Amino acid sequence: MSTSAAATPTPQKQSDPPETKARTAKRPGDLIFSGLSIGSGLLIFLTLLLVAVFLTIRSLPAIQSSREVTGDADAVSLLEYTAPLVFGTVFAAVLALLMAVPVAVGIALFISHFAPRRLATPLGFMIDLLAAVPSVVFGLWGGVWLVPRLEPLYMWLNTYLGWIPLFAGEPSAPMRNLATASVVLAVMILPIITAVSREVFLQTPRLQEEAALALGATRFETIRTVVLPFGRSGVVSASMLGLGRALGETMAVLMVLSPGSSFSLHILEVGRHNSIAANIASQSAEATPDVMARLIFTGLVLFVITFVINAIARAVVARSTQG
């Protein structure tokens, strides 16, 4: 599939006769159709712009009434409100990424290089199945099934590895803590990281792999010396795509985490963290216009963070596929 998609654009460029441009302009049908097409393309620009503009307009009241701007001690400090949320969001997403990336790379290698050829496609399909499950169902599963099952593990970590700051503190059942939320997030971002890494691994030049094998390399040595160096940038950008998704995921956090507001590193403690998205979802139902403005401001922050991360990831992908 990838070969045919990559091969088609080249003949397209040459085969377009130069005079069509002048002739198509005369026909009204062509004018309308090209107008619609170009208009749709521009609409994409417009949509992203509108998202940024409307979020900014709606969060202006919060910015204007913030203590940092007005100097009023009674006013809400926007920074104090947003910073713990950003911390919780990034913390949960990074934890999820740390759990998901090794597993995802393992699965991608399994499907591309280890599984029997005939089983590779159905096994890949099973991982894609995970991506088809709606996030709210993941939340339900995490809240009902996963939370009690992780409790013994957390108690063990807390008892024996409690000297590590991450596992310190006093966990209490039910374990609706940041660790559980990150586990659910990790499961949710697994399919996308796997899918992108698998594609990259499959594009490793076949001759290089065969050369390595012919030199007597074991399968692991082939992967270490040929496949992984080739696929490194792909894995990096896949991870960033996963990070972007984990940052913006709402339901898994909302339904699994019992919220708090702090910069605590203790991921096993309940009621310490919250994420931007989950906070918006839980607060918006009964929000006064003031609160809503603040929520929209946090949403704008989230938008900017994910935009930057996705842009970097896509740029890395684009550069690695062009070269």
Place this chain on the structure above:
Amino acid sequence: MSTTTTSKPTHSELLTGSATAENRLPGWHMLLTALAAVLLAVLVLALFGSVSIGGVLVLGYGLHLVIGYLYSRVREGRRWAADRLVTMLVYGAFAVAMIPLISLLWEVLHRGIVRIIGPIPLQFWTMDMAGVIGGMDTGGISHAIVGTLLITLGASLISVPIGLFTSIFLVEYARYGALKVLGRGVTFLVDVMTGIPSIVAGLFGLALFITITNDPGIRIGLMGSVALSVLMIPTVVRSSEEMLRLVPMELREAAYGLGVPKWLTIVRVVLRTAIAGLTTSVTLAVARVIGETAPLLLTVGALPLMNANLFEGRMQTLPTFINSQYRSGNAVCNSDVMTNPITQIDYACSTTINYDRAWAAALTLILIVMLLNVIARLVSYYFSPKLGR
């Protein structure tokens, strides 16, 4: 020790292959070590008095990493032992990913089916939640199904034309000059748009409509459709672009050669050839957004009654229904049969009813998503043009 000979094989050993080939063991040796590891795991767990299938599997796998590696290291040498270890790790990674998938599907199936087949079969799909309070052992999701389908339909009506025309622009028009630069930009932005958090899309819908109508309390189905289409457009663009690029250039050239205008060529030749792929990509895009919760939470709100009007009033959707039932938690039942204080009608009371409804709705949602996926694959399987690929 065999390690010393394999790490630095002599020239003659390499030529005869004795350094590599003869040190390899057949695969069943690994089965033996696995068996040993599992037995050891059972023994260890029995000592602590907590034998369980999960415990044996986890500990056995961990022990096998050590035992299998050491065994292979002694018999096959360092390099092949590392290969064995990595193979085991990679298989383990796949097995780990299967745990959430299988447990999730199983939980949704066996917990969700209860409410759908009982107490009256399929009543859950035909009733709504009007007048259902406390732990009443009744209620259904017909309003949520209708809401979900309508809002998703609205989102599709917005995003399919925009997405399709954008992909036509990218494939057919963005070829040279300024348009090509614009096309690059659009492709990049579409990629970035794919990563917009769903909650931000919801906030956008909310902010847009509040600004237009100047009513901070506005919650209508159309807002949900607009929010969802922000998420749906990029998926439609990406996949239909791929489908349009698969249409062979010769078909377009043949049409141009016959003097067919460009727009007619696109409509009658390009789209006609790619119609199966386009149907598939649109269906998959629908399947992706139909389970979105966060944007609907913000823009559509919740309602226990049937509301089939996208342009007025709150609506209920399946994802938000699951969320709200889950949040309600266990109901309070003082006795098995309770009396409705308003209507004075007795009803059966169940403490777990909210969770039951949530699971049943989750099963319904997954069924819809799976159905869409199956339809998409069938369409692409049976109707895709044979391009000799």
